Amino acid sequence: MEQVLWFGWFRVDIITEYGVLFWRGLQMTVLVTLICILQGTTLGLAIGMARLAHSRHAPIKQLCQFALRWPATVYVSFFRGTPLFVQILLIHFAFLPLFINPSDGLLLSGETARNLKQNYGAFLSGVLALTLNAGAYISEIFRAGIQSIDRGQVEASRSLGLSFSRTMFHVVLPQAFRRMLPPLGNNAISLLKDSSLISAIGLAELAYAARTVAGAYSRYWEPYLTISLMYWILTLGLANMVKKLEARYGRGDSR
Amino acid sequence: MEEVIRVKALTKKFGHLSVLRGIDCSIHASEVVCVIGPSGSGKSTFLRCLNGLEDASSGEVLVRGVSVHDSKTNLDTLRADIGMVFQRFNLFPHKTVLENIILAPTKVHGLTLAQARARASELLNKVDLLDKIDAYPNQLSGGQQQRAAISRALAMQPSIMLFDEPTSSLDPEMVGEVLVVMQALAEEGMTMVVVTHEMGFARQVADRVLFIDEGVVVEEGTPSELFDHPKEERTQRFLSKVL
Numbered sequence: 001m002e003q004v005l006w007f008g009w010f011r012v013d014i015i016t017e018y019g020v021l022f023w024r025g026l027q028m029t030v031l032v033t034l035i036c037i038l039q040g041t042t043l044g045l046a047i048g049m050a051r052l053a054h055s056r057h058a059p060i061k062q063l064c065q066f067a068l069r070w071p072a073t074v075y076v077s078f079f080r081g082t083p084l085f086v087q088i089l090l091i092h093f094a095f096l097p098l099f100i101n102p103s104d105g106l107l108l109s110g111e112t113a114r115n116l117k118q119n120y121g122a123f124l125s126g127v128l129a130l131t132l133n134a135g136a137y138i139s140e141i142f143r144a145g146i147q148s149i150d151r152g153q154v155e156a157s158r159s160l161g162l163s164f165s166r167t168m169f170h171v172v173l174p175q176a177f178r179r180m181l182p183p184l185g186n187n188a189i190s191l192l193k194d195s196s197l198i199s200a201i202g203l204a205e206l207a208y209a210a211r212t213v214a215g216a217y218s219r220y221w222e223p224y225l226t227i228s229l230m231y232w233i234l235t236l237g238l239a240n241m242v243k244k245l246e247a248r249y250g251r252g253d254s255r
Numbered sequence: 256m257e258e259v260i261r262v263k264a265l266t267k268k269f270g271h272l273s274v275l276r277g278i279d280c281s282i283h284a285s286e287v288v289c290v291i292g293p294s295g296s297g298k299s300t301f302l303r304c305l306n307g308l309e310d311a312s313s314g315e316v317l318v319r320g321v322s323v324h325d326s327k328t329n330l331d332t333l334r335a336d337i338g339m340v341f342q343r344f345n346l347f348p349h350k351t352v353l354e355n356i357i358l359a360p361t362k363v364h365g366l367t368l369a370q371a372r373a374r375a376s377e378l379l380n381k382v383d384l385l386d387k388i389d390a391y392p393n394q395l396s397g398g399q400q401q402r403a404a405i406s407r408a409l410a411m412q413p414s415i416m417l418f419d420e421p422t423s424s425l426d427p428e429m430v431g432e433v434l435v436v437m438q439a440l441a442e443e444g445m446t447m448v449v450v451t452h453e454m455g456f457a458r459q460v461a462d463r464v465l466f467i468d469e470g471v472v473v474e475e476g477t478p479s480e481l482f483d484h485p486k487e488e489r490t491q492r493f494l495s496k497v498l
Contacts, residue, residue: 056310057326155308156345156404160359160411161335170358174349 014222018213025209026230032127032205033192033234039131040191041184044138047072049168051143072139079136085197087133092125092201100124126198134191141183145176178249185242189235196231206230256283259415259446260305265314266470267300274300276470277314284414285444289457289478292467293493298450299342301467302419305448306330306337318415335363338408342420344400346392346407352379353388356407363411371410378406382436398429402436409440416440418449454497458482466490 004013015022050072053064079087099107100121102114116124149172157167196207210223260282267275274297282288290298303309304316307323307330316323318333347355356378357371366374379385382402392400401421408416418437422430434456441447441460451457457464458478465475466487474487482498485491 150345152341152343152345153347156339156341156347157359158330159306159308159334159337159339160408161331161333161363162359163331166362170362171347175347178349 009221010225011217011219011222014213014217014219015226018209018216018223021204021209021212022206022226022230025204025206025227028203028205029192029195029231030234032123032130032195032198032203033188035127036130036134036191036195037188039127040134040138040187043131043135045142047075047135047139048142048146051076051139052146076136076139079133080140084129084133084194085200088126088129088197088201091129091132092122096121096125096128122198122201122203125201126195126203130191130195130198133194134187137187137190138184141180141187142176144183145180146172148179149175178246181242181246181249185239185245188242189238192234192238193231256285258282259284259286259319260448261315261317262301262305263315263317265301265304265316266312267297267304267309268312274470275304275312278467278470278472280465280472280475282446282448284446286462287441287445287447287449287460288463288465289461290448290450290465290467291452291454291457291493292473296468297470298467299419302417302448302450305417306334306339308339331363335359335411336413336415338411338413338416340401340405340408340416340418340421342423344392344397344404344424346400346404348392351389351391352384352395352403352406355392355403356410359407360410374410375406378409379403381439382406396429397425398432401425401429401433405433405436405440415446415448418447418451420450420452422451422453452497454482454494466493468493 002013003011004016006012050068053068055061055064097105097117099105100113100117101109102111102117103109105113108116153171153175154167157171158164162170195205199205199208199211202208206227210227213223214220258281260280262278262280265275265278266273278301290301292298300309304311305318305323307316307328311324318337321328321333323330323333346352347358350358353372353375356375357366357368360366360371360374361368376385376388379388382405384399384402384406387395387399387403392403395403405421421437422433425433430453434453437447437449437456438460449457449461461478463475464478464481466473466481466485466489468489474481474485474490481490482494485494
């Protein structure tokens with residue numbers, strides 16, 4: 001293929017030749033990020049609630065402590081206290097094969113397991129690791145957001161006869177959500193960028209595409225600058241979305 | 256007259272601090288009871304024990320025979336019948352006045368939106384706040400917020416109303432408008448327990464006044480008994496400071 005140079009230096013033909021690879025990589029990055037934001041938020045809400053669980057009465061009080069608060073605390077501590085990269089490797093090479101393995105998987109074995117692992121192994125591990133990691137961080141955002149709401153709000157709601165869950169849903173969470181939006185937005189941006197680490201286990205996302213191209217041509221500026229620009233555009237878009245959400249849901253929150 | 260609330264040997268400790276040291280009293284239907292006492296005397300804690308916002312360390316609170324601190328008691332059902340008004344209003348800041356008022360009636364009592372809205376309008380009209388129905392709490396003055404909060408509690412059509420220093424965080428010129436609403440409520444025959452520093456209100460509206468100090472009921476009686484002829488030395492000392 002003929003070399004096409006921009007500014008007498010940037011070989012744009014490399015990028016166009018591998019255009020499909022970059023496009024697929026971009027789609028994969030967006031897909032993984034979206035799935036992990038959704039799952040991580042759900043998980044984070046559950047873990048955050050578990051860390052706040054308490055009761056006044058005897059059997060449930062202990063249950064809350066030992067079955068909910070402690071496990072949740074250990075979980076958050078582990079996933080925030082170890083590198084995401086190590087978590088990805090641990091889940092891909094050790095944890096997942098325990099369950100999906102051609103010879104003796106606990107969940108799946110045989111030919112189905114082989115196919116699943118070959119075609120979707122990196123995707124499953126990557127999404128799982130990133131979700132678990134994001135869940136830990138997001139649970140702290142939920143916890144802080146919920147705890148920041150004045151106790152009087154809960155008391156007013158409960159004194160009207162509204163149950164705990166209705167109080168959470170109608171009174172606490174809508175107010176907490178407004179305060180959580182900025183940190184949640186930051187978290188989504190981190191998630192998008194961190195998804196590049198999954199390339200290490202062979203998921204064909206943006207970083208993987210760049211590495212493939214770099215390997216083929218032994219040129220590094222072009223592929224890595226290209227994906228940098230793509231990540232940048234994506235994070236700018238996300239930041240913009242969060243800003244709009246904040247503007248829309250920010251009313252009535254100054255007291 | 257029918258006994259609505261019965262408190263038996265109620266104590267409450269926060270850690271090592273004994274806030275209530277054995278309170279006994281009963282409150283009857285349509286009675287207005289004002290609770291007075293120095294700050295830190297436990298009067299707010301006492302009030303919060305009546306609807307289970309606070310646990311009892313020992314003793315018992317019975318509301319129409321139902322034990323408030325029994326773990327088998329459905330507190331939500333009980334609380335739906337006991338309105339509470341707070342010192343700091345505690346309106347939901349993300350909801351308009353209307354939304355504040357209709358939340359519990361629609362969710363707890365299953366009222367339709369139209370029914371709840373009609374009830375809200377009627378109540379707001381009574382407290383002269385109908386023009387603020389679509390305002391957010393932060394657009395209202397303190398007195399307006401407290402009147403909205405009273406309407407919110409009344410929208411559940413409770414048979415008992417608890418007031419926890421309802422005028423203490425208001426600017427002086429707004430105290431009157433809230434007391435007027437409370438007085439009207441008392442005249443309609445509502446059973447009310449009011450923790451207050453407004454001695455004028457207590458004297459004028461209360462059927463009975465409880466003086467609480469250091470976690471016990473030191474003295475109780477009709478306003479004229481308690482304010483004009485206090486028997487206990489502690490009551491006399493407190494009254495000489497506030498009157």
